[in-house]
Amino acid sequence: MNDDAIWNWDTAWDVLPALLRGLVVTIEATVVGMVIASILGLLIALAMRAPTRWVRAPLRFVVDFIRMTPLLVQLVFVWLLLVDVPPLVIGFGVLGVHYATYMSEVYRAGIEAVPRGQWEAATALNLPKGRTWRAVILPQAIRNTLPGLGNYAVSMFKETPYLFAITVVEMYQAAQQYGALNFSYIEPLTLVGVLFLLVSYPTSLLVRRMEARLA
Amino acid sequence: MTNASNGTPAIEFKDVVKRFGDNVVLDKLNFSVAKGDRVTLIGPSGSGKTTILRLLMTLEEANGGLILIDGDPYTHEYKGDKWVDIPEKRRREVRKRVGMVFQQFNLFxxxxxLENIIEAPIHVLGKSKAEAVQRAEExxxxxxxxxxxxxxxxxxxGGQQQRVAIARALAMDPEILLLDEVTSALDPEIVADVLGVLREIARTTDITMLLVTHEMQFARDVSNRVLMFDHGKIVEEADPETMFTNPGHERTQEFLKAVLGN
Amino acid sequence: MSDDLQALIDSLPNLGSAVVVTLEMTIGGAALAMLVALVLGFGSRTRSLWVRGPSRVVIEFFRGTSLVVQIFWLFYVLPVFGFKMEALAVAIVALGLNYGAYAAEVVRGSIESVPTGQWEAATALNIGTFHKVRRVIFPQAWALMIPQLANLLIQLLKGSALAFYITLHDVYWWIDELQRDTRDTFFSYGVGLVIYFVIAYILTWGMNWAEERAKRRLGRGTRPRLRDVFGLKPGVPTEIARVKGGVA
Incomplete structure (x- = not known):
């Protein structure tokens, strides 16, 4: 291989295994993060329907605060506070909570999109409230939220590189480490970009198809 | 065929073909409209009436044939044997002479x-603002x-919007005015207002009018010629009196019976 | 605690310049993003495949590769090819291209949501294409775009915190300094997050105002209630950067 060439295929092959290991961590973080976000998001959306403002207002504030401040800063903040917790676990938690605030909006919209007539029909059948939620409203609402969930999964996937800041060796951090060691950033960083594109583009195409089908 | 005055028709269709996918809406349609004519197009929905207006406004592209305005090729022409698009710049020259009022008003x-009315006179015709405002107020x-x-x-x-839309179209001083079911989206009690305005315009100007309408009484009052369409072809053509009282073609009889409900 | 306050007071002069850097990135990035969005948004709905194809590729490229990767790629790799940019320029370019690609979808979707009758009426008045878009279509699409653009603006502000890692002295840098001085993570990061929140709040407020104004110009606005202007509207995700359905 020509040493003067800007792009070196040997380097590219050399770094690829480390990047793929990073990709596994990236996907892990996305999956666990989204599971937390989905569950917590639903709980927030339900709590926001509480009859008293004393629940809604503080919760609204906390959700807005998390939603409107940088994920990166939140990650480092929690990581510095909880020194004994493994960084990857902090990554799961912070990603999950941050995206739960997004997901709560998706659920809210999904619940509101269930036609009024469904509530009225449940009342007419004299269904208890819990049963109405579980058997009538939520199944329809959650169907409405699937595209939002998919979109956020793609979005979170692309935000997992923030975990580099708390020493998690995901894809970007793997590239960074390799680059620092071998004084060559071109191949690792470019490959990371390509890998992101290879995973996120087909996934977002799938989500768009789902969106079109459910629309 | 028409009360042609000085030869060249205001509008002429020559073998015009329009398809939407496999659906042939206009199949080699030929007809012409003389200057100052008021022509009503009637016929069942899907018979191609509105498509004719939309072709004349360049909102649809023909698949074949020629459309002439004052004898000038409008959207397509033949260069030798080749049927070619006329570029937008030349289309605009011809389009200046045509105005349209829509079913859904489409005000901005x-x-x-006022701004709706003066926008095009200022920016398309190059009138001064004062001049445009004065005309708009008239x-x-x-x-x-x-x-x-x-x-x-x-x-x-809705009725007020449609009256503004009519004023907006007239502000461009069109030689030809296309009226596409202009009362269909209006509540019944205000239809008369809008038709009154149009009657007045028909009476006081010599604008060539091509209208698609379901208001048969209005068509009778305003137009001097009625064309009955079915499946993209003219099945009958007559003065309004004859068309509405004594139609010749069976399809026309059926159609009028259905529309007039007796 | 009083030590914390003393350190905070000492660091206030730096906070001013740090906020300026964050705002420079946010406003500069947003301006570039809007430019990119207009070019790609209109580009991706032209009839010519030679314009539409590349527009779509660029949009998908910048959406599909992570902002983190883009910013570090521009910072570490681009100089190898002989393009050396200042760190601030790197941040603005990365933020502008990334969020511009998202905003392009917003622009495209909003333009498509303007009823076709509006295009047709403008054609019937013989108004030329450029003028048609500028005077008739865009003002209507604009009102539809603002809520989603507001959301992207907040995302962009949040993304700008990355600039700390390419040597910029932004708000995050200031938080980090304060944490070093005080050794009090909860205090320093707490104050820092509040600063980000206040900036985001002011930006949201400005966008709400812009939205009310745009709606009023379409004759749809009512006099906005204070709650509408000061309230924080629920955001739409950056990924769902398409306008659903048309206007009624």
Whole structure:
């Protein structure tokens, strides 16, 4: 291989295994993060329907605060506070909570999109409230939220590189480490970009198809 | 065939073909409209009436044939044997002579009533603002909307919006005015207002008018010629009196019976 | 605690310049993003495949590769090819291209949501294409775009915190300094997050105001209630950067 060439295929092959290991961590973080976000998001959306403002207002504030401040800063903040917790676990938690605030909006919209007539029909059948939620409203609402969930999964996937800041060796951090060691950033960083594109583009195409089908 | 005055028809269709996918809407249609004519197109929905107006406004592209305005090729022409597009710049020259009023009014909601009317005269015809405003005020007076001059269009009722739309089209001084079911979206009690405005325009100007309408009485009052369409072809053509009282073709009889409901 | 306050007071002069850097990135990035969005948004709905194809590729490229990767790629790799940019320029370019690609979808979707009758009426008045878009279509699409653009603006502000890692002295840098001085993570990061929140709040407020204004110009606005202007509207995700359905 020509040493003067800007792009070196040997380097590219050399770094690829480390990047793929990073990709596994990236996907892990996305999956666990989204599971937390989905569950917590639903709980927030339900709590926001509480009859008293004393629940809604503080919760609204906390959700807005998390939603409107940088994920990166939140990650480092929690990581510095909880020194004994493994960084990857902090990554799961912070990603999950941050995206739960997004997901709560998706659920809210999904619940509101269930036609009024469904509530009225449940009342007419004299269904208890819990049963109405579980058997009538939520199944329809959650169907409405699937595209939002998919979109956020793609979005979170692309935000997992923030975990580099708390020493998690995901894809970007793997590239960074390799680059620092071998004084060559071109191949690792470019490959990371390509890998992101290879995973996120087909996934977002799938989500768009789902969106079109459910629309 | 027409009360042609000086030879060249205002509108001429020569073998015009229009397809939507496999559906042939106009199949080698030929007809012409003389200057100053008021022609009503009637026929069942899907018979191609509205398509004719939309072709004349370049909102649809023909698949074959020629459309001439005052004898000038409009959207396509033959170069030797080749049927070619006429570029937008030349189309615009011809399009200046044509105006249209839509079923859904299509006023610009980001502008006031007055701004809707003066926008094109200023920016397309190059009139001065003072001149455009003066003409707009005359037209608003004519359609009875003077007091709504500075309203946003969303604050107007459907009938009021349509009257503004008529004024907007007239502000461009078109030689040909296309009216596409202009009362279909209106509540029954205000249809008469809008038709009154149009009657007045028909009476006081010599604009060539081509209209698609379901208001048979209005068609009878305003037009001097009626064309009955079915499946993209003219099945009958007559003066309104004959067409509405003594139609010759079986399809026309059926259609009128269905529309007039007796 | 009083030590914390003393350190905070000492660091206030730096906070001013740090906020300026964050705002420079946010406003500069947003301006570039809007430019990119207009070019790609209109480009991706032209009839010519030679314009539409590349527009779509660029949009998908910048959406599909992570902002983190883009910013570091521009910072570490681009100089190898002989393009050396200042760190601030790197941040603005990365933020502008990334969020511009998202905003392009917003622009495209909003333009498509303007009823076809509006295009047709403008054609019937013989108004030329450029003028048609500028005077008739865009003002209507604009009102539809603002809520989603507001959301992207907040995302962009949040993304700008990355700039700390390419040597910029932004708000995050200031938080980090304060944490070093005080050794009090909860205090320093707490104050820092509040600063980000206040900036985001002011930006949201400005966008709400812009939205009310745009709606009023379409004759749809009512006099906005204080709650509408000061309230924080629920955001739409950056990924769902398409306008659903048309206007009624």
């Amino acid at each position: 909601p980001n502008m006031t009533v 037209l608003l007076e004519q359609v009875g909307m003077t007091d709504k001059r500075d309203f946003k269009t969303n604050q107007l009722s």
